Amino acid sequence: MSLLSLLFGSKPKTANVAKERLQLIIAREHAGGGTPDFLPALQRDLIEVISRYTKVNPADIKVQLEKQGNYEVLEVNIVLPDAR
Numbered sequence: 001m002s003l004l005s006l007l008f009g010s011k012p013k014t015a016n017v018a019k020e021r022l023q024l025i026i027a028r029e030h031a032g033g034g035t036p037d038f039l040p041a042l043q044r045d046l047i048e049v050i051s052r053y054t055k056v057n058p059a060d061i062k063v064q065l066e067k068q069g070n071y072e073v074l075e076v077n078i079v080l081p082d083a084r
Contacts, residue, residue, distance in 0.1 A: 014049065018045075018049070021045075022042075022074070025038045025042065026072070026074070039063050039064070039065060042063050043061055043062075043063045046061050046063065046076065046078070047061055050078065054080060054081065055081060056078070056079075056080060056081065057079070060078065060079035060080075061076070061077070061078050061079075062075075062076070062077040062078075063075070063076050063077075
């Protein structure tokens with residue numbers, strides 16, 4: 001580790017932070033047994049992160065949670081613009 005990273009710390013990777021947030025959200029929902037009230041906030045976060053890398057229409061990002069047997073499936077559909 002370099003001296004600068006020891007002094008100032010290193011910035012966490014975005015993917016790891018997002019993964020941890022999703023795990024916390026899903027764990028909280030399982031514990032509470034309530035309806036998934038996190039979906040609108042998750043959709044806003046996804047729009048914010050994706051907008052950093054490409055121009056995307058917020059209406060083109062859909063997030064939904066489905067129950068399939070004993071599992072809950074988080075489905076994220078993103079329509080990306082054509083690369084020209």
